[in-house]
Amino acid sequence: MLLKMKIDWLLQILIGCGSIKVSEILKYCNSRCLAVVPQGGNTGLVGGSVPVFDEVIINIGSMNNIISLDKVSGILVCEAGCILENLDSFLLNEGFIMPLDLGAKGSCQIGGNVSTNAGGLRYVRYGSLHGSILGLEVVQANGTVLDMLGTIRKDSTGYDLKQLFIGSEGSLGIITKVSILTPPRLSSTNLAFLACKDFFSCQKLLSESKRKLGEVLSAFEFLDNQSMDMVLTYLDGVRNPLPPSVHNFYVLIETTGSNETHDKEKLEAFLLHSMESGLISDGVVAQDINQASSFWRIREGITEALMKAGAVYKYDLSLPVEKMYNLVEKMRIRLGQRAKVLGYGHLGDANLHLNISTPEYDDTVLAQIEPFVYEWTSSHRGSISAEHGLGLMKANKIHYSKSPETVELMISIKKLLDPNRILNPYKVLPHSLVQE
Numbered sequence: 098m099l100l101k102m103k104i105d106w107l108l109q110i111l112i113g114c115g116s117i118k119v120s121e122i123l124k125y126c127n128s129r130c131l132a133v134v135p136q137g138g139n140t141g142l143v144g145g146s147v148p149v150f151d152e153v154i155i156n157i158g159s160m161n162n163i164i165s166l167d168k169v170s171g172i173l174v175c176e177a178g179c180i181l182e183n184l185d186s187f188l189l190n191e192g193f194i195m196p197l198d199l200g201a202k203g204s205c206q207i208g209g210n211v212s213t214n215a216g217g218l219r220y221v222r223y224g225s226l227h228g229s230i231l232g233l234e235v236v237q238a239n240g241t242v243l244d245m246l247g248t249i250r251k252d253s254t255g256y257d258l259k260q261l262f263i264g265s266e267g268s269l270g271i272i273t274k275v276s277i278l279t280p281p282r283l284s285s286t287n288l289a290f291l292a293c294k295d296f297f298s299c300q301k302l303l304s305e306s307k308r309k310l311g312e313v314l315s316a317f318e319f320l321d322n323q324s325m326d327m328v329l330t331y332l333d334g335v336r337n338p339l340p341p342s343v344h345n346f347y348v349l350i351e352t353t354g355s356n357e358t359h360d361k362e363k364l365e366a367f368l369l370h371s372m373e374s375g376l377i378s379d380g381v382v383a384q385d386i387n388q389a390s391s392f393w394r395i396r397e398g399i400t401e402a403l404m405k406a407g408a409v410y411k412y413d414l415s416l417p418v419e420k421m422y423n424l425v426e427k428m429r430i431r432l433g434q435r436a437k438v439l440g441y442g443h444l445g446d447a448n449l450h451l452n453i454s455t456p457e458y459d460d461t462v463l464a465q466i467e468p469f470v471y472e473w474t475s476s477h478r479g480s481i482s483a484e485h486g487l488g489l490m491k492a493n494k495i496h497y498s499k500s501p502e503t504v505e506l507m508i509s510i511k512k513l514l515d516p517n518r519i520l521n522p523y524k525v526l527p528h529s530l531v532q533e
């Protein structure tokens with residue numbers, strides 16, 4: 098009964114949600130030591146947005162207003178519950194685009210994107226949210242509303258505190274408003290879908306494309322043959338745009354620029370040269386937007402195909418490009434016929450998505466994968482989470498990427514900002530250390 102009253106009260110407060118309402122909820126929860134889970138579009142891949150026990154979920158999806166767009170600078174200010182794709186559609190009409198794009202764009206929210214420090218397909222061009230986010234409004238655990246909603250590019254007055262909340266996965270505060278620098282929408286986009294015989298050729302193609310397509314390069318993605326098979330097997334209506342042949346790797350190169358003829362000629366000359374030098378074994382350039390979407394569907398559909406295939410063990414790693422695929426091969430040797438091992442990801446940013454698919458979860462398979470995958474990544478000074486965060490699933494693995502002193506400082510910051518530890522418990526940092 099008491100719980101029902103509590104929930105009714107919270108629901109009432111959420112009607113017509115705003116930062117003041119979020120503040121009231123947090124004040125209430127903090128005073129009673131009730132744990133909360135901030136939730137956006139719930140598309141995260143590490144269990145950050147789901148309650149573990151009896152936490153109160155604060156979903157800010159109804160805070161979805163666009164507040165302003167400066168049409169000269171491209172600075173957009175909006176509420177944190179805006180869906181990424183809706184923001185991109187709004188901007189399209191105004192001559193701008195969002196600096197990030199993900200397969201989950203139809204459901205994920207900008208507040209969730211900022212909280213996970215999401216990367217995605219445009220990272221190679223527009224970089225990290227740590228650069229694009231100009232300001233945030235954040236509600237602290239005790240209900241204090243922090244106005245850091247700057248709309249200027251340059252500001253070196255004191256500590257840049259908003260950076261602490263980018264990638265903190267709801268463990269330090271709830272983001273309620275976002276100010277983001279959006280780039281101009283350029284008129285010409287080209288997309289090539291290419292095949293390479295080995296990973297070394299993919300790597301070489303990347304360095305060549307950075308040199309020769311530099312100013313127009315807007316995405317550089319790769320998938321291996323096993324990822325292609327997965328998509329062809331589990332997704333309806335998807336086909337390989339290249340004639341049947343044994344291709345070990347596929348690469349998508351997108352260019353975005355302002356001069357249709359120049360950009361197309363530049364890409365075609367690059368592809369011809371790469372074909373002649375043997376870096377590319379086959380390829381096709383999208384002739385219209387529908388064909389381009391069908392190419393993207395292959396790359397963006399891998400996560401969905403994997404979910405349909407059965408159990409999946411997911412790893413999101415930053416590694417030196419030249420070492421990256423060695424891990425996939427090592428994993429295949431370790432697992433043999435017991436699992437399908439897929440390697441794909443944002444090659445332009447040296448971000449590997451290593452996914453291991455089995456008919457069902459199996460502890461003996463897991464024992465072959467972990468801790469090996471983390472130890473190997475750590476030994477190459479990589480990151481065990483390039484863009485998905487640590488959430489619940491990887492909170493205890495943080496030491497593979499961060500030194501003990503760094504983790505200790507993070508825990509001190511957590512305790513300072515959230516002394517009652519009500520914000521997203523069990524996530525990001527090892528729970529036992531936060532509770533000490």
Ligand code: FAD
Pocket residue numbers: 134135136137138139140141142144145146157177198199200201204205206207208209210211212213214215216217218266267268270271272273397400401484485488521524
């Ligand atoms: P949620 O999943 O709801 O939450 C994620 C975390 O942020 C949780 O810890 C939550 O507590 C916290 N949070 C959410 N909103 C707030 C808020 N307002 N204030 C404070 N904390 C908050 N990720 C990439 O980086 N790159 C990709 O290319 C990519 N592609 C994807 C493709 C698919 C098909 C899927 C399913 C996921 C993909 N993801 C990708 C992962 C996911 O979409 C991103 O992590 C996304 O940024 C999460 O946003 P969300 O709104 O769904 O957040």
Ligand code: 2HG
Pocket residue numbers: 142200217396397399400411412413442443450451452
């Ligand atoms: C992608 O780039 C996403 O497609 C999801 O980050 C990766 O499912 C994954 O492992």
Ligand code: ZN
Pocket residue numbers: 217442443450484
């Ligand atoms: Zn990704």
